[in-house]
Amino acid sequence: MSDARRAVREEIATRLLELSAADQTEVLISTSDAALTRFTHEMSNQNVATDDIGISVRAIIAGRTGVAQTNRFDEPSMRDVVARAARMASLAPEDPLQGDLPTGGATQAPANAFDAATAKAGADLRARMCDSIFRSAEEAGYWSAGFAATSTGGVTVANASGALASFDGTDAAVNVKMTASDSTGFAEAYSTAVGAIDAAAAGSVAVGKARASAAPDAVEPGEWTVILDPAAFGELFVYLTDHFSAQSFEEGSSFCSDGLDRSYFSDNVTVVDDFAHPLAPGMPFDYEGQPTLRLPLIENGVARNVVTDSYYANKLQRPNTGHALPAPNAYGPQPSNVVVAGGDKSAQQLVAETPRGLLVSRLWYVRTVDRKRAIVTGMTRDGTFLIEDGVVARGVRNMRFNVGILDLLQHCEFSDTQVRTGSYHYSLVVPTVKISGFAFTSVTEF
Amino acid sequence: MEFESLAGRALDTSRSRGASYADVRFESVRTERIEVRNGIVATLADASSTGFGIRALVDGAWGFAASADTSDAGVDATAARAVEIARASAAIGRQRIGAAPAQPYVDTFHTPLQRDPADVPLSERFALLLDAERLLHGAPEIAVGRAWLDLWRADKYFFSTIGSRIAQRICQSGAGLQAMAIGNDDVQVRTYPGDVGLYQSGGWEIVEQARLLEGAPRIASEAAQLLRAPQCPSGTLDVILGGSQMSLQIHESCGHPAELDRVMGWEANFSGTSFLETSQLGKLQYGSDLVTIVVDNGLDRGMATCGYDDEGTKSVRSDIVRNGVLAGYEMSNDTARGIGLESNACVRAQGWEWMPMIRMCNLNLLPGTVPFENLFDDVRDGVYMESNRSWSIDDRRLNFQFGCEMGWEIKNGKRGKLLKNPTYAGMTPVFWNACDAIADERSWFAWGTPNCGKGEPMQTGRTTQAAAPARFRGVSVGVGYSE
Known part of the structure; x- marks a missing residue:
């Protein structure tokens, strides 16, 4: 299946390049077949599958750039999209910093990026995954909501400078929230192989959290020591990833705009961008066809690198790290495979060493309050617990926090186990983290 | 009607495979986005x-x-897949929720346009944004200027097994500006006209209405002034919210909790549920008696204005x-x-690729009777806030907890000095019950x-x-900046 789709993409790419007379032409062809079975109250309320192709042509004529897109690949449509890109480019103002497109290079996709069983997964398999979660809910007397998803996607990038790169990958996930009479619990699992996902286990974990947080009472807002499960830490940390974009760095809105090779965090903080991490194997090149570097972003608390694409590599006279987003984009290059290094204690040990604190399962609606200082606000959800004398004592009501991520990572400890976590807008590999001085500002009614 | 033959094929295949009801929605979408960033055209995209x-x-x-493959074989395969998926849903469902719509419609709807964007030369679109963005750099503190426009057109053709045949052309346009000022350890942003620009249904007239060239110097100056402005105070104060911030307040604290799928737990694992439980219908004092909020999908220039929703229900x-x-x-x-x-036609899909679901549409807080300038009259100690910056x-x-791009002190009925980083927080029904004045229809x-x-x-x-x-009385202000 992936071979056939790759062949179609590369055939389209070749034809589009033949049709273009622009000084420089880049074509980006993507294919996707994504299915998701969403459920609530032990029934499916959204059970969907979509099969699509995307064709994007970037034409550069005398430093002027235009992009046109379509999802049709018959000959007239391909001629039309090439002509539209050229027309846009001919009318655009010249950008003196627009350099040559990358010439590409050899890349090697991670071995476990594509799983044939996941590519073939159908609605019946997803239904069985959901059904195993329903059974956990029914046994506990709770109701469940969540999803089981499988997808396959492919990308081919080619340009007239010689770059040609193709990648096919798969992905699978379950996400479950269990709701009891006055409490909720959450679990998630991600893998490129659906066979590695234990939906029933996720259901059990969510049941356990809902049960343990029953009859929550309120604790006082204020500064607390918190232990954030990976899902919660990921939801927080993702608000720092854009700071590693060369665009934010250059414009002055990143925390590290003041300078790289300076210490901003405690020395146990190490963060890399690694497309080949076994928990989140990804595309080994970017959307310009440039091989992606496995890059340290923070080493022992010191900011080491920002990520670039061809434009920002040229503008800042830095190496092209291969982190371009699909053109056109106004966000600049972005790290898309962020991994936070673990520590040397288990998550259980982090709890056991906490005289009084809060264990947080998941965060919700995190938003930036102050960009430069990386202050964010948000809520806890789906399992928040009081820790007393090193033991998870009981559930507590959810609270609003206002915290500066830079400050928090001055005094933190990480667990020794990393987990892939994510949402519709990110995928990260992170450990559990223990943080002191986490500021809660109010408590909600549940 | 376009796609009629393929639609018949899709519906026939669905029925023959075992569907008791089916609908199919063909869409052909054209979008254009231009964004100028610091004098450079960062985005110039024409997509179909x-x-x-x-x-x-x-x-x-x-x-x-859903599929992009509009061949006969593609339609057959996709219809068969939809039925197969429905069968899998039925196999595990502990309850049944689906039912066919009751009434078929045969009709057309077109968004009224004063000026079709297709009639505006591309060079004119560029020139407007380049000129407006250039005006953002009047103050040296402005590190990033952005000017953008979006032009969207969707041709939608809806067919169902109960006989609906609905063709709609929905056109929406938008434009905006943003100035980012950077100082010592501080970033201040001003966006214009509202916190996301100006987006309405219609054509080029929406872009013209945004008056980018007039707004650019003002917001550039405001962004620079904010770097030097004092911090918004913390405490319990009266608050007046500007129009675009009221839009956000309605969106988050009324629009989303009033989505019935959310109330029923259908969004529980992601967007969450709602405090507006059905047992409270007709009883809950959501706000003060000044507060009347309506769904109106016939609203002139409403983004969700259309003739029919995406499951073929007529707008009401x-x-x-x-x-x-x-x-x-x-x-x-x-x-x-x-x-x-009965449905009030609040079902939308982002595009042909997505299953329709309940969406907030045009949700309007009816105007009050007080001229805007008189909202300030009996505020002894308060803050006027405009243009959303943060929402949670x-x-x-x-x-x-919401934050705005800028605020102004209010002392003894008078608007005073500019304040930076204004935030306010509360509990939804408490907040809306504290509403004691809404400006009149002129604003x-x-x-x-x-x-x-x-x-x-x-x-x-x-x-x-x-x-x-x-205007809202006794609101918690300055949360998040109380150090």
Whole structure:
């Protein structure tokens, strides 16, 4: 299946390049077949599958750039999209910093990026995954909501400078929230192989959290020591990833705009961008066809690198790290495979060493309050617990926090186990983290 | 009607495979985005997409499949896939929710246009943005200037097995500006005209209405001034919110909790649930008696204005809050029938690829009777805030904290000095019950939101919240900056 789709993409790419007379032409062809079975109250309320192709042509004529897109690949449509890109480019103002497109290079996709069983997964398999979660809910007397998803996607990038790169990958996930009479619990699992996902286990974990947080009472807002499960830490940390974009760095809105090779965090903080991490194997090149570097972003608390694409590599006279987003984009290059290094204690040990604190399962609606200082606000959800004398004592009501991520990572400890976590807008590999001085500002009614 | 033959094929295949009801929605979408950033055209994209989505009902359970392959074989395969998915849903469902819409419609709808964007030369579109963005750099503190426009057109063709045949052309346009000023350890942003620009249904006239060239120097100056402005104080104060911030307040604290699918737990794992439980319908004092909020999908220039929603229900106007009391919900066929009501046509899909679901549409706070300038009259100690910068609310839509780009001190009825980083927080019904004045219709405006996220797979919805500035007493202000 992936071979056939790759062949179609590369055939389209070749034809589009033949049709273009622009000084420089880049074509980006993507294919996707994504299915998701969403459920609530032990029934499916959204059970969907979509099969699509995307064709994007970037034409550069005398430093002027235009992009046109379509999802049709018959000959007239391909001629039309090439002509539209050229027309846009001919009318655009010249950008003196627009350099040559990358010439590409050899890349090697991670071995476990594509799983044939996941590519073939159908609605019946997803239904069985959901059904195993329903059974956990029914046994506990709770109701469940969540999803089981499988997808396959492919990308081919080619340009007239010689770059040609193709990648096919798969992905699978379950996400479950269990709701009891006055409490909720959450679990998630991600893998490129659906066979590695234990939906029933996720259901059990969510049941356990809902049960343990029953009859929550309120604790006082204020500064607390918190232990954030990976899902919660990921939801927080993702608000720092854009700071590693060369665009934010250059414009002055990143925390590290003041300078790289300076210490901003405690020395146990190490963060890399690694497309080949076994928990989140990804595309080994970017959307310009440039091989992606496995890059340290923070080493022992010191900011080491920002990520670039061809434009920002040229503008800042830095190496092209291969982190371009699909053109056109106004966000600049972005790290898309962020991994936070673990520590040397288990998550259980982090709890056991906490005289009084809060264990947080998941965060919700995190938003930036102050960009430069990386202050964010948000809520806890789906399992928040009081820790007393090193033991998870009981559930507590959810609270609003206002915290500066830079400050928090001055005094933190990480667990020794990393987990892939994510949402519709990110995928990260992170450990559990223990943080002191986490500021809660109010408590909600549940 | 375009796609009629393929639609018949899709519906026939769905029926022959076992669907008791099916609908198919073909869409052909054209979008253009231009964004100028610091004098450079950072985005210049002209995109088209065509495809179809089939919704099939089998044994009371839905399946949805979509494809860009509009060949006969592609339509057949996709219809078969929708039925297969519905059958899988039925196999595990402990209850049945799906039901066919009751009434078929044969009709057309076109967004009224004063000036078709296709008639505006591309060079004119560029020139406007380049000129406006250049004006953002009047102050040396401005590190980033942005000017953008979006032009969207969707041709939608809806067919169903009960006989609906509906063709609609929906056109929406938007434009905006943003100036980012950077100082010592501080970043201040001003966006214009509202916090996302100006988005409405219509053509080039929307871009013209945004008056980018007039707004650019003002917001550049304001962004620079904010770097030097004092911090907004913390404490319990009276608050007056500008129109676009009221739009956000309505969106987050009324629009989302009034979505009936959310109330029923259909969004529980992602967007959350709602405190507006159905047992509270007609009883809950959501706000003060000044507060009346309606769904109106016929609103002039509303982003969600259309003839029919994406499951073929005709647009209507209905109450959500009437004189402060919870009076209704945003509903689909399935959810409305669950509480013995009829759909009020609040179902939308982002495009052909997505299954339609309940979305906030045009949700309007009716204007009050007080001239805007008189809102300030009896405020002894308060803050006037404009243009959203940060928004967060809990997953039952109760505990919220919003921040604005700028505020002004109010002392003894007079607007005073500029304040930076204004934030306010509260609990939704407490806050709305503290509303004691809403400005009159002269400052009532249809503010569009082009980027509302909901659902899994996540879909982006386009909504409008028409609103006028309003006053709230005794609000917690300055949260998050109280060090």
